[in-house]
Amino acid sequence: MSRTRHVGLPRWVFVPAALAVVFVVLPVASLATRINWADFGSLVTSDAAMSALGLSIRTSAASTVLCLLFGVPLAVVLARSEFRGLGVLRSVVLLPLVLPPVVGGIALLATFGRQSLLGEHLEAFGVRIAFTSIAVVLAQTFVSLPFLVVSLEGALRTAGERYDVVAASLGAVPTTVLRRVTLPLVLPGLASGAVLAFARSLGEFGATITFAGSLEGTTRTLPLLIYNLRVTDADAAVAMSLLLVVVAIVVIGLVRPRVAS
Amino acid sequence: MSALIEVTLADRGVDVAFEVAEGETVALLGPNGAGKSTALAVLAGLLRPDTGRVVIDGEEVTGPGRWVRPHARRTALLAQEALLFPHLTVLDNVAFGPRSTGAGRREARTTAERWLSEVDASELAGRRPAQLSGGQAQRVAVARALAAEPRLLLLDEPMAALDISVAPALRQLLRKVLADRTTVIVTHHVLDALLLADRVVVMDGGRIAEQGPADVVLSRPRSAFAARFAGLNLVAGLATPDGVRRPDGTVLHGTLADPRPTDGSAAVAVFRPSAVAVHREAPGGSPRNAIPVQITELEPIGDVVRIRAGDLAADVTLASVAELALAPGVAATFVVKATEVDVYAH
Numbered sequence: 338m339s340r341t342r343h344v345g346l347p348r349w350v351f352v353p354a355a356l357a358v359v360f361v362v363l364p365v366a367s368l369a370t371r372i373n374w375a376d377f378g379s380l381v382t383s384d385a386a387m388s389a390l391g392l393s394i395r396t397s398a399a400s401t402v403l404c405l406l407f408g409v410p411l412a413v414v415l416a417r418s419e420f421r422g423l424g425v426l427r428s429v430v431l432l433p434l435v436l437p438p439v440v441g442g443i444a445l446l447a448t449f450g451r452q453s454l455l456g457e458h459l460e461a462f463g464v465r466i467a468f469t470s471i472a473v474v475l476a477q478t479f480v481s482l483p484f485l486v487v488s489l490e491g492a493l494r495t496a497g498e499r500y501d502v503v504a505a506s507l508g509a510v511p512t513t514v515l516r517r518v519t520l521p522l523v524l525p526g527l528a529s530g531a532v533l534a535f536a537r538s539l540g541e542f543g544a545t546i547t548f549a550g551s552l553e554g555t556t557r558t559l560p561l562l563i564y565n566l567r568v569t570d571a572d573a574a575v576a577m578s579l580l581l582v583v584v585a586i587v588v589i590g591l592v593r594p595r596v597a598s
Numbered sequence: 599m600s601a602l603i604e605v606t607l608a609d610r611g612v613d614v615a616f617e618v619a620e621g622e623t624v625a626l627l628g629p630n631g632a633g634k635s636t637a638l639a640v641l642a643g644l645l646r647p648d649t650g651r652v653v654i655d656g657e658e659v660t661g662p663g664r665w666v667r668p669h670a671r672r673t674a675l676l677a678q679e680a681l682l683f684p685h686l687t688v689l690d691n692v693a694f695g696p697r698s699t700g701a702g703r704r705e706a707r708t709t710a711e712r713w714l715s716e717v718d719a720s721e722l723a724g725r726r727p728a729q730l731s732g733g734q735a736q737r738v739a740v741a742r743a744l745a746a747e748p749r750l751l752l753l754d755e756p757m758a759a760l761d762i763s764v765a766p767a768l769r770q771l772l773r774k775v776l777a778d779r780t781t782v783i784v785t786h787h788v789l790d791a792l793l794l795a796d797r798v799v800v801m802d803g804g805r806i807a808e809q810g811p812a813d814v815v816l817s818r819p820r821s822a823f824a825a826r827f828a829g830l831n832l833v834a835g836l837a838t839p840d841g842v843r844r845p846d847g848t849v850l851h852g853t854l855a856d857p858r859p860t861d862g863s864a865a866v867a868v869f870r871p872s873a874v875a876v877h878r879e880a881p882g883g884s885p886r887n888a889i890p891v892q893i894t895e896l897e898p899i900g901d902v903v904r905i906r907a908g909d910l911a912a913d914v915t916l917a918s919v920a921e922l923a924l925a926p927g928v929a930a931t932f933v934v935k936a937t938e939v940d941v942y943a944h
Contacts, residue, residue: 499677499679499681500681500683502642502644502668502675503675503677503681503683504683504694504698505667505668505669506642506668506669506671506673506674506675506746506748506752507669507674507694507695507698507742507743507746508669508670508672508695508698508699508746509669509694509695509698510669510698511669513698514669517683517694517698518683521683521685522683522684522685524685
C-alpha cells in the first residue's frame, strides 16, 4: 500500500505532541491502578450503581432525541438560510459550549424553577420540572445541543447545495428535498453529531446537580453518584469512573471512523 | 411548451432577452463570464432578476410581483457533472422526478425503466452512482432529467467534464432526445451548437451579441466571438454517398459521420482551416477537394496566417504567403483531402 508523502515535520513537534498524549492517557491509566479489583464486580453491579447507570442512559437517550428534534432543523436553518442576525444567532447557539455548566444550571433554574416566571405558570398546571428526571433531561439537552448543531451544520456546508438544486429542478418540494436528499447525504455527520450529544449528556454534571439536584433514582445520574461517593466510598467511585471511561471509549469508537472519513 | 426570457441583473451586468419556440433547442454561446450561466439560473428560478420576466409554457414564472419557486417550474437542470444522488440506486435516481411530482412507487419505477432503456442504460438500473463511469453517469442524468417531464430542459455544458472518447456517444444521445424538446443548452463546443441546436444565441459581456439559426451564425458569424468559436469551415448542402453537394452543384467529398445522413438529406461538411492547402493553380489528384476561391482577407494568428475567402478559411505559413504572393483579391484554390472533411446530418 502506498502512502502519501508529506513535506515532513520539524522533529521537535513530536516532543510536545507526545507530552499531550501522555497528559490524556496517564490519568486514565492511573485510574485503573487505583481499582480494587477484588470488589470491582460487586461495586459496579450494586443497586445504586445500576440505578444510576440506568438513569444516565435513559435521560441521555431522551436528551439526544430532543437534540435531534430541535437541533436538526436549527442546523439546517443555520447552514442553508440567509437573514440578518444569522451570525449573532450562531454565536448564541454556541453559548452552552463555552458557558460553565453550573451557570447553565442556574439559568435553567431561573427559567423553570418554582420562583421563576415560567415555573410559576407550569406549577399552576401541576407541572413541576426542577429536581425531577425531566430537569436532568433538560440540563443535558442544554449542554449537548451545540455538539449536534455544530457537527451537522459543518456536514451540511461541506455537502453543499448542488444536489438540493438538482432535486428541486426535478420537481421536489422543499420538504421532499430535505427528507430524501439533504439529510440522507449528511447522515454520517448527523450520526456523529448524535453520538457526541449522547456522550456529552452521559457525562453531564454541573448543570444537572444545580438544576435537578441529586436524588437517588430520579436525578442521581452516574457522574453525580461518583461525586457523592468519592469521599465516603472511594473504591466504588473509582470503579464507576472506570465504567464511565469504558462507555466513553465505546462512544468514541462509534464516532471516530466517521469523523476521519 | 415555449419559453421567453427578458431580464436584467444590474450587479452581474446582464441584460438579456431571447425566446425558445416549442420543441426548439437554443444554444447559448459566449466567452466565460458572458452571462450564460446567469441566464440559465434565472430560467431555473435560482436567481431573481432585478427587472423583466420569464415565461414558460405561457405561464409567467418570474415577473413584477410574480415568483414561482424552482420546484414548481418544471425546468429540469443537467449540469457538467451528473450529480446523481449517491445514496440512491440508478433506478431510484431516475424515479426521483416522477416520485416527487406525485407518481406512486410502482408507476415511478415503470417510468424510470422506460427512460433508462431510452438512453441505453437499462443494465445499470441496480447500480450505485459510485459504480458508474463518467459517461454512464451523465447518460443516467439525462434519463433522470427527462423522466421529470420538464417543460423546459436546461443543459449547462453537459459534455464539458466528459472524456473526449465518450463525449460523441452522449452527443448522439442528446441529439436523439432533444429533437422535439424545448431546450436551452450552454456549450463551449462548436459541434454541440451545430448538431444539437436549432438556433444559437451568442452572449458577450452580459448582452446578446447575435442570434440566429445555428448554421448561419456559425458559418457567417457576425460577432467576433462566434467567428472565434466556430474556428471551422462549414459547408452546408445535401448529402451524397461520399460528401455534400453544394447549392452550385459541386460536391465536397468527405467522411460521413454516424448516423450517416441519408442521400439527398440536409448535411454539413466541416473541416479545419489548418487542413486546407492553398494553391494558385488547381492541382490534380482524386482524393482531394479543390475549391476555387477569391481571397478576401489575411489575418495573422500565432505563427500562421489565416487566409479568408468568403465563408472559408485556410491556415498557411508566412513563407507560403510570400511564395504564392497571396493577397486580398487574388484568385486561388483551396485544397482539402476528403479524409479531413467530416460530413454530418443536419
